[in-house]
Amino acid sequence: MLKVFKGAGVLAGAAGFALFSVAHAQSALLEEVVVTAQKREQNPQDVGISITAYSGEQLRALNVTSTPDLVAFSPGVFSGGAIAGQNSQYTIRGVTQNDFNDVVEAPNAVYLDEGYIAIGQGQNFALFDIDRVEVLKGPQGTLFGRNATGGLVHFVTVKPSLAGTDGFVDVSYGLYDSDGTPGTFHGEGALNVPLSDKIATRAAFVWNQRDPLLRNEYPLGAVGGSPGPGAGANLGNDDTFAGRLTTLFKINDASKITVALNAAKANLTSAPYQDVATIAHFNSAGELVNVTNAGPGETRASIGANGQDFGSDLNNDGTFGDSFGRPVPGGDFFGYRDPDGNGWRTSSDFAFRNSNTSRTLGADVDGEFHLNDSVTLTSVTDYKTFYKLFFLDVDSGPGNQIANYQGVSAYSLTQEFRLAGKSGPFDWVTGLYYLHITDHSINGLKFPQGSVVPGAPFDLGSDAHLKTDSYSGFGQVDWHFADKLTFIAGGRLIREKKNYDFIQAIYGTTQSLQVQVTPPLIIGPVIGANGPEAYNASTGTTLWAGKAQLEYQSSKDLLLYAGINRGVKAGSFNAPLPGGLAVPSSSLPYKAEVLLSYEGGFKYTLPDGRTRLNAAAFYYDYSNYQAFLFSGVSGVVINAPDKTYGGEAELFTSPITGLDAGLSVSWFDATVKNVPLRVDGPISKDVKPVYAPQTQATALLRYEWPVSWGGKLNIGGDAEYVSSFYYNLRNFDADKYPSSFTLNAGAGWRNDSLAVNFKVRNITDVRAGVQGFDLAGLCGCNEVSYKPPRLFELETRYSF
Numbered sequence: 001m002l003k004v005f006k007g008a009g010v011l012a013g014a015a016g017f018a019l020f021s022v023a024h025a026q027s028a029l030l031e032e033v034v035v036t037a038q039k040r041e042q043n044p045q046d047v048g049i050s051i052t053a054y055s056g057e058q059l060r061a062l063n064v065t066s067t068p069d070l071v072a073f074s075p076g077v078f079s080g081g082a083i084a085g086q087n088s089q090y091t092i093r094g095v096t097q098n099d100f101n102d103v104v105e106a107p108n109a110v111y112l113d114e115g116y117i118a119i120g121q122g123q124n125f126a127l128f129d130i131d132r133v134e135v136l137k138g139p140q141g142t143l144f145g146r147n148a149t150g151g152l153v154h155f156v157t158v159k160p161s162l163a164g165t166d167g168f169v170d171v172s173y174g175l176y177d178s179d180g181t182p183g184t185f186h187g188e189g190a191l192n193v194p195l196s197d198k199i200a201t202r203a204a205f206v207w208n209q210r211d212p213l214l215r216n217e218y219p220l221g222a223v224g225g226s227p228g229p230g231a232g233a234n235l236g237n238d239d240t241f242a243g244r245l246t247t248l249f250k251i252n253d254a255s256k257i258t259v260a261l262n263a264a265k266a267n268l269t270s271a272p273y274q275d276v277a278t279i280a281h282f283n284s285a286g287e288l289v290n291v292t293n294a295g296p297g298e299t300r301a302s303i304g305a306n307g308q309d310f311g312s313d314l315n316n317d318g319t320f321g322d323s324f325g326r327p328v329p330g331g332d333f334f335g336y337r338d339p340d341g342n343g344w345r346t347s348s349d350f351a352f353r354n355s356n357t358s359r360t361l362g363a364d365v366d367g368e369f370h371l372n373d374s375v376t377l378t379s380v381t382d383y384k385t386f387y388k389l390f391f392l393d394v395d396s397g398p399g400n401q402i403a404n405y406q407g408v409s410a411y412s413l414t415q416e417f418r419l420a421g422k423s424g425p426f427d428w429v430t431g432l433y434y435l436h437i438t439d440h441s442i443n444g445l446k447f448p449q450g451s452v453v454p455g456a457p458f459d460l461g462s463d464a465h466l467k468t469d470s471y472s473g474f475g476q477v478d479w480h481f482a483d484k485l486t487f488i489a490g491g492r493l494i495r496e497k498k499n500y501d502f503i504q505a506i507y508g509t510t511q512s513l514q515v516q517v518t519p520p521l522i523i524g525p526v527i528g529a530n531g532p533e534a535y536n537a538s539t540g541t542t543l544w545a546g547k548a549q550l551e552y553q554s555s556k557d558l559l560l561y562a563g564i565n566r567g568v569k570a571g572s573f574n575a576p577l578p579g580g581l582a583v584p585s586s587s588l589p590y591k592a593e594v595l596l597s598y599e600g601g602f603k604y605t606l607p608d609g610r611t612r613l614n615a616a617a618f619y620y621d622y623s624n625y626q627a628f629l630f631s632g633v634s635g636v637v638i639n640a641p642d643k644t645y646g647g648e649a650e651l652f653t654s655p656i657t658g659l660d661a662g663l664s665v666s667w668f669d670a671t672v673k674n675v676p677l678r679v680d681g682p683i684s685k686d687v688k689p690v691y692a693p694q695t696q697a698t699a700l701l702r703y704e705w706p707v708s709w710g711g712k713l714n715i716g717g718d719a720e721y722v723s724s725f726y727y728n729l730r731n732f733d734a735d736k737y738p739s740s741f742t743l744n745a746g747a748g749w750r751n752d753s754l755a756v757n758f759k760v761r762n763i764t765d766v767r768a769g770v771q772g773f774d775l776a777g778l779c780g781c782n783e784v785s786y787k788p789p790r791l792f793e794l795e796t797r798y799s800f
Contacts, residue, residue: 035134036156038476039143039378039429040420045603048488048551048561050137050616050648052077052664056130056158060170062718063744063761063793065186065208066126067110070153072720072742073698074135075648075666077153080691080727081124083390083406084236084271084785085770086356088124092137093618094644094670094692095150095595098727098771099628099637101575102388102408103441103464107593107626109144109152113260115364115382116146118412118437122360122386125264126240128206129190131158137648138618139567139597141545142476142490145416145433149567149595159258160192160200160248167191167800174793177765178344182211184238184791201247210238213344213788214272220347223334224400225450228512233353235346236272241265254370261363268356271392273772273783274346277332278734279303280776282310282320287683288631291732291776296330301780313777315453316402316445316579316633326780333780334399342767342786350393350403350448355513358388375421378431385411391513394445394633395779401453402633402778403446404577405461405515410439430475437468445577445633448512459507461516464575470496476547484553488563491546496570502535502588504578523578526585535585543568543592557607562600569593569626572637580632580778587679590637594623611653620644620670627689629729631678633778638679642689644670660716662700669694677730687731691771693739695723711751718744727772734782737769742787753799761791 034041037049044051052074054064064070068079068088081088082100089097090108097106102120110117117123133155140148170188175181190204211234218232226232242264249257277294284305301324304310311321312333327335339345367379389407418431444461447453476490505520523532549563571592576583601616622642629638646668654660670692674684688694702716720742728735743764748757762768768787775781 092151129204172795177790227448273396336397577634740768
């Protein structure tokens with residue numbers, strides 16, 4: 001292993017970007033951090049990839065307790081997804097995919113201990129007993145086996161040790177500064193026990209509990225009947241429990257096998273969206289061209305080309321004119337106006353406690369065998385199962401109209417064999433990779449009991465079965481062909497097969513939290529000679545990814561690099577919701593996307609080791625970029641050209657003992673070209689990708705000093721700026737969150753075994769946007785959601 005920094009006051013991230021540590025500074029200062037971005041242990045300053053990495057201690061110090069928390073401290077990385085944050089996926093340098101159907105894989109891969117997480121919902125999980133996380137930006141498909149077009153995030157857990165018994169217990173409790181003063185609890189622990197001189201086991205767990213943040217005033221403003229017993233619950237809780245048992249078997253000094261079993265469950269409320277009144281604008285041809293926030297005196301349902309009321313699509317049939325006007329000026333189609341705007345009070349009818357459930361199980365077997373002094377064989381076998389059923393109130397208000405359900409039952413199996421070694425001037429790695437995914441996804445519109453829609457209760461649903469088999473061979477060679485110069489070449493050849501079965505149907509239902517109870521009455525998506533029928537398809541595709549790069553190590557402190565990468569993500573199939581705007585069956589398949597990435601950068605450490613500066617610039621040229629187009633009440637992935645250019649920089653310095661400071665910034669300009677405003681529509685325009693703020697910046701400052709009664713005191717803070725971003729690909733005016741500036745601070749005391757910390761998150765109590773959906777035609781509203789309010793938190797950690 002390789003030391004990243006030296007110096008008494010230093011807290012180093014593995015990418016060279018330091019994080020202030022409110023706790024555990026001593027171990028963070030002295031830790032030896034490595035990354036495995038190229039399938040071997042390296043100092044990140046010697047790797048010509050834009051990497052941001054964090055130790056487990058740094059993650060804890062920054063309150064990174066779940067995967068979405070990571071984005072605040074990773075320049076160029078953001079979070080998108082659906083279900084008001086209950087489902088989230090990473091965006092890297094504007095490369096994103098926010099389709100809420102779990103039949104779609106993300107373009108930014110997430111790995112846990114080298115095991116690929118294939119299902120979108122699986123990317124949102126609690127972090128516990130983490131050794132480090134590596135964020136790799138830019139295409140990584142040469143050495144990582146799946147969909148790393150935009151980059152990847154790799155979480156590495158703490159492994160068992162034969163050195164002795166040790167562990168920790170970490171408990172924190174906090175109160176949010178909002179209505180009802182909701183509380184939040186985090187409990188985490190681990191125990192490492194050697195069972196013999198050849199076997200050790202490590203058990204770890206985490207339990208997160210949070211009271212709901214949104215106070216629900218339902219039946220305030222109610223329209224229609226109640227959707228069922230328990231309706232109107234407060235929203236936005238967390239109740240997650242996860243555990244892991246890992247066992248190390250040391251066969252001999254040259255061979256070891258690690259077996260890990262993990263499980264997690266979450267019981268959550270219905271999605272914590274809020275309602276903001278919006279209004280659709282149409283041109284003279286009756287085409288939707290914009291959506292804006294409804295003014296306080298607005299009484300029209302929508303606005304036609306001549307300013308007339310163009311009506312609504314309350315019946316969800318894609319035709320406007322079902323009704324006209326708004327019952328309350330400035331309200332939605334049901335006369336609802338949020339009682340406190342973007343505050344923490346709401347009124348939502350389809351809001352239930354513990355309605356949203358998810359379960360994951362996993363097993364991972366890793367084998368490492370040193371065949372000789374220069375060659376290592378590695379085997380990684382990973383199996384995961386996923387289950388979820390989530391609900392949300394489509395209009396996010398008290399009008400009983402439509403709810404949405406999203407469910408998945410899936411499993412994945414991956415197997416990788418690879419050889420890595422060194423031969424003269426060559427470092428090399430080669431291997432074989434196999435992936436199987438069986439995915440059953442259901443998604444639908446629920447018209448519950450009491451709904452204002454005639455014929456309720458019933459479900460209007462989609463049912464998709466997708467099986468994927470992917471086979472690939474890969475290799476990379478680093479040729480140190482001259483003093484200080486290295487040429488890197490690599491590639492991956494992929495053969496991918498998919499089998500797809502998809503129906504749209506009407507189902508009978510009796511209870512609000514049951515879905516698709518009766519046999520389906522098929523209504524599509526194909527209209528054949530004998531009427532509606534299922535869509536069935538099979539594909540087989542050969543793809544390839546590659547890399548060529550030149551690196552110049554001018555001194556031990558400065559690395560320069562420039563290269564070209566070809567990334568690829570296979571095509572697949574859509575599973576749109578029925579109803580609303582029609583989606584022809586020809587739009588169900590979409591093509592593979594191909595990215596050519598040109599990138600150059602440098603990594604520089606000052607000779608005294610106390611200051612480090614890294615920077616990179618990139619240009620992306622996409623063919624058939626896969627973008628999610630949401631219109632009406634559903635959406636599909638389309639293919640469109642995309643161009644992106646930008647850069648990132650990270651600075652860390654520890655000028656005096658005990659003082660650490662850091663600054664990171666990212667900027668890019670991304671354009672998705674010729675995006676239609678609806679599928680097969682006559683109007684197209686160039687747009688910005690969703691959940692892709694153009695500018696992000698984070699600043700960190702920390703100071704620690706010894707005290708006379710023993711141990712050390714510390715104080716620190718961080719600030720994050722995020723520019724505005726869209727949450728709908730059409731880039732309408734209402735579909736945009738404004739920029740935000742967030743401050744956090746903390747102070748603490750620690751010694752060798754005990755740490756106590758007090759933290760304040762979101763000091764200025766800003767409303768930073770999370771996720772949203774445009775439903776202006778259906779309910780005269782958009783769904784919106786926000787990050788939590790100001791939090792005061794006390795943490796205690798005991799290590800033994």
